[in-house]
Each structure stands twice: as C-alpha cells, then as structure tokens.
Amino acid sequence: MDWDDEDALLATSSKGDALDFLNLDAPAPTETETPLSELIRHWMNERHAPTILAAQEQLLGLLLDHIRRQTDAVQALRGHPSTSEEEHIRIMLVQTEVERVKFIVRSYIRTRLYKIEKYARFITTDAEIQTRLTTAEKAYASSQAQHTDRHLHYSVLQSLPPAQAHLDDQPIFVPPMVTQPNKSRAVFAYALKECPPVRLPDGTTLTLEKDQLTLVPFYVVEHLVERGTAELV
Amino acid sequence: MSLPQSLRTSVTPPELELIACQQLVEIIPLISMEKTAFISGAYGPLRPPHKAQVPLWMALNLKSKKKCHIVAPDWLSVEYLQDRLTEEISKKDFSSLPFRFTEIAKVLLDVASDDLQNPDRLRLLLKDIREARQAKSREGLRQLDHSALLLTRLCSMEINEIRPFFIQSMGVLTQLTRQSTSES
Numbered sequence: 472m473d474w475d476d477e478d479a480l481l482a483t484s485s486k487g488d489a490l491d492f493l494n495l496d497a498p499a500p501t502e503t504e505t506p507l508s509e510l511i512r513h514w515m516n517e518r519h520a521p522t523i524l525a526a527q528e529q530l531l532g533l534l535l536d537h538i539r540r541q542t543d544a545v546q547a548l549r550g551h552p553s554t555s556e557e558e559h560i561r562i563m564l565v566q567t568e569v570e571r572v573k574f575i576v577r578s579y580i581r582t583r584l585y586k587i588e589k590y591a592r593f594i595t596t597d598a599e600i601q602t603r604l605t606t607a608e609k610a611y612a613s614s615q616a617q618h619t620d621r622h623l624h625y626s627v628l629q630s631l632p633p634a635q636a637h638l639d640d641q642p643i644f645v646p647p648m649v650t651q652p653n654k655s656r657a658v659f660a661y662a663l664k665e666c667p668p669v670r671l672p673d674g675t676t677l678t679l680e681k682d683q684l685t686l687v688p689f690y691v692v693e694h695l696v697e698r699g700t701a702e703l704v
Numbered sequence: 705m706s707l708p709q710s711l712r713t714s715v716t717p718p719e720l721e722l723i724a725c726q727q728l729v730e731i732i733p734l735i736s737m738e739k740t741a742f743i744s745g746a747y748g749p750l751r752p753p754h755k756a757q758v759p760l761w762m763a764l765n766l767k768s769k770k771k772c773h774i775v776a777p778d779w780l781s782v783e784y785l786q787d788r789l790t791e792e793i794s795k796k797d798f799s800s801l802p803f804r805f806t807e808i809a810k811v812l813l814d815v816a817s818d819d820l821q822n823p824d825r826l827r828l829l830l831k832d833i834r835e836a837r838q839a840k841s842r843e844g845l846r847q848l849d850h851s852a853l854l855l856t857r858l859c860s861m862e863i864n865e866i867r868p869f870f871i872q873s874m875g876v877l878t879q880l881t882r883q884s885t886s887e888s
Contacts (some may be wrong), residue, residue: 498783507868511723518715537743560771561740564762568742571722571761578719585707657874659855671851672878684863686853686870688878704863 506533507572512702514579519659519703521689522652523586523594525603534576541569549588582606591615592638592649602653653691661704666695714867717807720860723805725761730775733766760808764815774816777802780809782822785829792836797858799833806834808859841866850877 490663504512515634544563547555554562563672587594587608594600594612601609628636641647655672662679669691671677679685695701706800710716726744733750740748747758758766766772778784779802791799802808809830817823823850841862848870855863 508726515715515723518711541743542764544709547846556738557735560735560766560769561737564765565740565742567761567765568744572743574722579705585712588706641853652874655875655876655878657871659867672881673849673851675851677852684855684858686855687851690876691852704860 478660506537507575510534510575510579512699514575514582515704517582517586521656521658522654522693523583523590523600523603525697526583526605526608528605531576531579534572537566538569538572538576538666541565545569579661584611586652587612588615590650590652591619593651596639596649655688657686658689658692658703659684659686660692660695662695662701662703664700666700669695708747715864717861717864719805719809721807722761722805723765724860725811727760727804727808728757729760729763729777731757731758731763731766731772732775733772733773735766739865760811764811767816767819768844774812774819776812776820777808778817778818779805780812780826782825782829784887785826785833789829789833796840798837798840800834800857802810803858806830806859806866812835837862838865845870848873848877849873850881 478654510527510530513524513530517524545566548558548562549598585606590600591612592624594604594609595616604612623638624636628638637648639649640670662681663687666679668676668678669687671691672688677685677687677691679695684704692701696703730753733752734845735750736752737750738747739746744752744759747762748756750756750758750772762770763774765773788801809826812820812826813823813830814851820826837859841855841858844855845866853870855876
C-alpha cells in the first residue's frame with residue numbers, strides 16, 4: 472500500500488480511500504439496524520431458541536469482511552513510525568471494536584455448533600432443519616453423527632444382541648433415543664413491531680403489540696422470530 | 705465442547721453488558737479525533753469541548769484513560785430514580801425504566817462515578833428499586849400457566865435473573881396439562 476495515503480486511512484477530510492477503512496458512506500449512528508446490531512439480535516435469538524435458527528451466511532460474510540478490512544488498516548498504520556499519539560488512540564479504539572465484534576461472531580458460531588453436535592443424529596434425518604443450516608454445517612452434522620455412531624458401535628453395541636443394538640429406538644413411555652429440539656420450551660419474546668395474532672396452547676389467541684414482552688412456548692413465536700418481528704431476550 | 709456448560713442455559717450478565725455497551729451516550733471529549741468509520745457506524749469528529757455521541761464502550765474506554773467526561777443519561781439522576789422508586793413502591797405495575805438500565809448504571813458507576821452527581825445515593829436508589837421490582841417479578845410467578853405470561857416493562861437483567869426458574873416452571877406446567885388433557 473502507499474504510505475503517503477496513511478492519513479487518508481483515518482482522516483475523513485482527506486481524499487484517499489485506500490483500504491476502504493474510512494468509508495465515508497458508513498451510516499451515521501442511528502437507531503436503525505446496522506449489520507452488527509442485526510448479528511447481535513441473531514446471536515441472542517440463537518442463544519435462547521431451543522432449536523437451530525436459519526443460518527445468516529450473508530450477514531456473517533459481510534461482517535467478517537469488515538473485520539478483515541479494519542484489521543488490515545490497523546496493521547498498516549501500526550507499522551508506520553510517524554503515527555501520532557492521537558492516531559494511536561483511534562487505532563486502539565478500532566482494535567477494541569474489532570475484538571468485540573470477533574467475540575460476538577465466535578459466540579454465535581459456537582452456539583450453533585453446540586446445537587449441531589447435540590442434535591447431529593436428528594439433523595441427518597430431518598429435512599426441515601437442514602434447510603436452516605449452511606453446507607459446511609450440514610457436513611459437520613453428518614460427520615459428527617457418523618463418528619458417534621461408529622464409536623458407540625465399536626465400544627458397546629457390537630457385543631449386544633442385534634435387537635438391542637439400534638440407536639434410533641422409539642420405545643413407548645420413554646423419550647426417543649434420537650435427541651430432538653424441544654420446541655415447547657418457553658422463551659421470552661419481545662415484539663419489535665406489532666405482530667399478527669398468534670395461537671396459544673390453551674386455544675386462545677394473543678396479539679403482541681410493539682414493545683410487549685411475553686413468556687410463551689417457543690413454537691408459538693417461532694415464525695415471528697424468523698421474520699424479525701419479534702426477538703428473544 | 706463448543707459451548708461451555710455455564711453458557712448453555714442462559715446468557716451471562718457480562719454478555720448482557722457487552723450488548724448494552726453498544727448503546728450511544730454523550731461525552732465531552734478532552735482530545736480531538738477526526739471522524740472515524742467503525743464497524744457499527746461512523747463516530748466523531750471529537751472537538752473539545754463540544755459534546756459528541758459515541759457508543760458506551762468507546763466512552764468507557766476513553767474515560768478510563770481520562771480522555772473524556774461522560775454525560776450521564778437523563779434517567780441516571782437522583783430525582784428521576786427517586787420518583788421511580790416511589791412509583792415502584794406505591795403502584796402494582798413496574799415503573800418504566802430503560803430496557804438495559806441495570807447494565808448501563810453498573811458500568812457507569814464503576815468507571816465514571818466522578819461524572820455522576822451523588823453516586824452513593826444513586827447506588828442506594830438502584831438497589832432499592834431492584835429489590836422492589838424483584839418482589840414484583842416473584843409475585844408474577846403466581847400467574848404463570850402453561851401458555852403465556854405477559855411481562856410488561858421487565859428489564860433485560862431481571863429477565864435473565866428469573867429465566868431459569870420461569871422456563872423450568874412453565875415446562876412442568878406444560879407437561880401437567882398435556883397429561884391431564886390426554887386423560888380426559
């Protein structure tokens with residue numbers, strides 16, 4: 472990169488737009504949803520929802536690109552001796568933010584991985600849940616399921632009578648062997664907009680108005696969360 | 705494992721603090737800084753002694769390096785909180801406070817208590833408010849059934865506090881109802 476453009480990286484007044492670090496079109500801080508606040512919403516939804524929610528590949532890619540751009544610019548500036556003390560503070564602030572965003576991205580992905588590991592066997596058999604996973608996540612789920620199956624087979628199942636060597640029994644009175652997400656687990660849902668009426672388990676309907684908070688079973692508000700009219704808190 | 709055991713059931717208070725620190729606050733900068741693009745948006749320029757809006761995390765960072773003063777939000781004042789406390793004690797409903805007031809008040813009292821007026825009194829008031837509200841949210845458990853519970857004006861930290869118990873209780877109630885309907 473061109474060192475003469477060093478100031479252009481951080482100063483808005485200059486003409487250069489090297490590395491796009493100072494993207495002047497960056498939205499002014501408003502109450503509208505930025506990619507980051509969107510990710511925070513999905514992160515919290517994912518943390519509270521009992522099942523796996525739709526993957527946010529595009530959003531994640533956008534933010535990862537942004538993290539890389541910011542990191543590159545910081546690296547370039549840090550190596551440069553003429554950076555003033557004032558600039559150091561800006562660099563430090565940019566770096567702090569990058570670390571914060573990285574934390575959120577990591578925690579979001581780990582939450583999904585945790586659920587994939589937990590429901591691996593169910594994911595391989597259920598087409599509906601697969602639509603909400605990325606290709607890489609699907610591959611991970613099936614390899615996870617295969618590995619556990621093989622491990623169980625070699626360690627225990629092969630020495631059992633064939634009738635007892637299944638991993639997908641559905642005996643009566645006991646929960647099925649394949650762990651499934653429990654969609655009737657309660658969640659705290661917060662209405663971001665006015666929501667269309669939802670049907671409650673006791674047969675009544677409930678209309679959530681904006682800013683209303685309610686504790687309901689997850690499947691009641693699942694479609695609202697998916698559409699972004701409600702979030703889990 | 706991919707997600708530590710302690711994080712599986714609920715979100716932790718530090719994580720809620722991290723989210724709350726995305727909110728904007730006003731600061732009086734002591735250093736100048738050009739407008740800079742961050743991932744969450746562009747902030748600045750900082751020109752002392754003009755006020756500027758920055759995210760809370762940035763304000764706290766600058767504050768801890770003595771590079772700014774934080775302007776306390778309107779609700780973080782003795783008069784406002786005193787009013788809320790009276791309301792909290794005299795009325796049955798929750799009084800209206802910002803959704804993430806606990807987290808914001810905590811970090812501001814920790815880092816920037818010298819920018820607040822009468823921080824000790826604020827701490828006491830916040831504690832009293834918390835206790836009054838806690839009693840009410842426990843009372844709310846009586847109304848819990850298997851289908852829905854409307855919780856108006858509950859704050860994020862309070863939700864987090866009652867979450868494990870309320871979710872578990874609702875799960876038990878769901879099981880009980882399912883059994884009684886299948887019997888009848």
